[in-house]
Amino acid sequence: MSSLVERLRVRSENKPRYNIDDSDDDLFVPLATSKRKQEEKPPEKIVRDDAKEDACQLCGEKNDNLISCGTCTYVFHRKCLVPPLKITPDDKWSCPECVSPLTEVEKILDCEMRPVVKDGIDSSQPGSKQAYVKQYLVKWKGLSYLHCTWVTENEFLKASKAHPRLKTRLNNFHRQMDSMDKSDDDWVAIRPEWTTVDRIIASRKAGDEREYLVKWKELPYDECTWEVESDISAFQSQIERFNMIQSRRHKKPPIKSKNGNRDTLSYEQSPEFLSGGSLHPYQLEGLKFLRYSWLKDNRVILADEMGLGKTIQSIAFLASLFEENVTPHLVVAPLSTLRNWEREFATWAPQMNVVMYFGTAQAREAIRKYEFYFPKEKSHKFKKKKTVQGSSQKKQSRIKFDVLLTSYEMINMDSAVLKPIRWECLIVDEGHRLKNKDSKLFSQLRDYSTNHRVLLTGTPLQNNLDELFMLMHFLDDKSVIWSIEHLKQEFTDINQDNQIEKLHDMLMPHLLRRFKKDVIKDLPPKKELILRVELSSKQKEYYKAILTRNYQILARRGGAQISLINVVMELRKLCCHAYMLEGVEPVKEPANADEGLRQLLETSGKMHLLDKMMVKLKEQGHRVLIYSQFQHMLDLLEDYLSYKKWSYERIDGKIGGAERQIRIDRFNAKNSTRFCFLLSTRAGGLGINLATADTVIIYDSDWNPHADLQAMARAHRLGQTSKVMIYRLITRGTIEERMMQLTKKKMILEHLVVGRLKAQGVNQEELDDIIRYGSKELFADENDEAGKARQIHYDDAAIDRLLDRDQIDDEETLDDEEESDF
Secondary structure (H helix, E strand, O other): OOOHHHHHHHHHHHOOOOOOOOOHHHHOOOHHHHHHHHHOOOOOOEOOOOOOOOOOOOOOOOOOOEEEOOOEOOEEEHHHOOOOOOOOOOOOOOOOOOOOHHHHEEEEEEEEEEEOEEOOEEOOOOOOOOOEEEEEEEEEOOOOHHHOEEEEHHHHHHHHOOOOHHHHHHHHHHHHHHOOOOOOOOOOOOOHHHHOEEEEEEEEEEOOEEEEEEEEOOOOHHHOEEEEHHHHHHHHHHHHHHHHHHOOOOOOOOOOOOOOOHHHHOOOOOOOOOOOOOOOHHHHHHHHHHHHHHHOOOOEEEOOOOOOOHHHHHHHHHHHHHHOOOOOEEEEEOHHHHHHHHHHHHHHOOOOOEEEEOOOHHHHHHHHHHHHEOOOOOOOOOOOOOOHHHHHHHHHHOEOOOEEEEEHHHHHHOHHHHOOOOEEEEEEOOHHHHHOOOOHHHHHHHOOOEEEEEEEOOOOOOOOHHHHHHHHHHHOOOOOOOOHHHHHHHOOOOOOHHHHHHHHHHHHHHEEOOOHHHHOOOOOOEEEEEEEEOOOHHHHHHHHHHHHHOHHHHHOOOOOHHHHHHHHHHHHHHHHOHHHOOOOOOOOOOOOHHHHHHHHHHOOHHHHHHHHHHHHHHHOOOOEEEEEOOHHHHHHHHHHHHHHOOOEEEEOOOOOHHHHHHHHHHHHOOOOOOOEEEEEOOOOOOOOOOOOOOEEEEOOOOOOHHHHHHHHOOOOOOOOOOOEEEEEEEEOOOHHHHHHHHHHHHOOOOOOOOOOOOOOOOOHHHHHHHHHOOHHHHHOOOOOHHHHHHOOOOOHHHHHHHHOHHHOOHHHOOOHHHHOOO
16 A cells, blocks of 8 residues: 555656647547546545544544545544534545645634643543643634634644645744733634624535634634524524615615605604714704705815714715615725724614725735625626616726725725726715815815715814815815905905804804714813913933933024924923933843832923822722823833833824724723723814713824813713813913913904804924024022023822812803813
């Protein structure tokens, strides 16, 4: 009997060899060769002495559902194999003993000592001998996390003799695990969401069973897998939803035209087609405004203050159109908010088929293949010659989704795919992103075919009136009235009362803006306090050094602006913490946590005050959001929380959409142990709800005050049940204090047009002024009595007064602009 190795070699030698340039004709085998091969006897199977007669080699049970190895005499049940086989293989299939299945390992997830079968007895059974061996939890290529299995280390080592890379993979896995903290309460090898069906996107017949193509929760579309119905029987509701969507293949025409019945406007109470709860009265007004605008072909901006539920009002509007069979719609939003949009749609309008379009090229290809269009119907009739227009109309009629959610980036990348679709309604969240007519996003979206457009923004004007004109121009670029040139000529001097009144009259039909203080009477109050902090001695030392080093630039008064900006950035970082400067943080690790904490606190005035506040906030049971502009500062705050052994979450620009939502949910969960949430102002200030926190600390302020207002609105919004305290930390006598003063001056004209300001960017002269601010006092004699008198110290009594929430009363509940010291 020849050996297995020899037989495998013979088999490989008999395989035809193909060149790259071979044509299909080369695959035809000459007749004589064909006859000779037919006369050859099939190779004999390797006889295994331990083969169980007509029984599964693994479980020992006999029945008719056994499959045979094509190379040896072993037989198996499909379910007993690792990994289990979904379908019955052909006669050439080789068992794990002949060809190692471990070459099909996609990733190793975990490792632990586990009981194994010993002497034919399951060691997990009572009374059996406990035999524990090291085993690895393996995910297999092409299979979902449902089918992960444990594989012993011996099996890996055995297979690695023929496949050395397996041993390398084991070593890499151990290095990775050594760097991870498995003691974390939230660490799991397989998250429950990865085995939870999110959507079913296709089906097919497989033998006696039906298979479904499953998209799993929190996993992208390129990780979809085919599953037999019996494996996902617990998710019957998703199967029914898939079948329901399939039944909508033949869309009904709209049941009323735009000029039809106006009864749809009379929403005196929350409509029945919304299942997430009842709309607030002001939200019903918002729905009526959006409906009326749609009927009148009037494109609009919904500009409610942040935290009033613009997302829910928009979903209610689209759901009302869905009731009239008016689809499809396109919603464009920041990537960080897409999952929140998806969740709100599932809560308020689950009857709509909402698809999120983003991800890798492979993921987007899967979405286009399975989620965009129903398959073409096979027709046996005589085929007429198609026209381009007819083909486009037929494709439009096969659109499968009701709403497509996508990000700004996808608009720029995949407009070739999205632009040909005729959209009923386009909604752009954070619509102020369209303020620049030269941006790629503006030029791409402007050319989309849309019957209606809505912009959502809590800040319709951030810098100047031209931005508002640009938004109106985007909404209706064909109208002469809203052309940029016409608007600039019409409103040459906006400071005149008659021009303001005229602009208000023009905007009124196109813009709806409400404030929390006006529409939510039961929202708990909030109060912002600006806390001035002294520089630490080390910070003062480096602040002087930066000013001295850049004396030549500063002395010129009008040196290159880029040089001034660099100096400003260095000083801003230093005001946060001395370790923010390169080379200041000690290279040597601290001896212990206490030493590390001491070093962190003594080198930053802000961190020292923050520590005093956080200890008391923790004792009083409050939950805190801390915002910073800088990722490095968030790293230092993370070190601080780790030294204190306080549980926390973090979101910055590097955290992906799915992981962001996981962290937000963990923080907002009932009985959550998370005390603090670290956020970068830009990444954590858009469209997320963190109303379970009642304290916001702005560690360092943004150049644009509206970014900070966005951040505050994460806590002070619908759903908040506690008074909210907002603390803004400003380093006294430094660049930060001067920045605050300038911003305050620029916000004097608030409420001029729609509740925001008319201002310009920071110019070179102001940069020079900002840098010089406070330098005279800084270089003065530190023993000067006047200087000492100006210094600020926070004792325990002062901290208690700062944290006293009884100081807030209803009279102090002002809107963001009025309340802020800005």
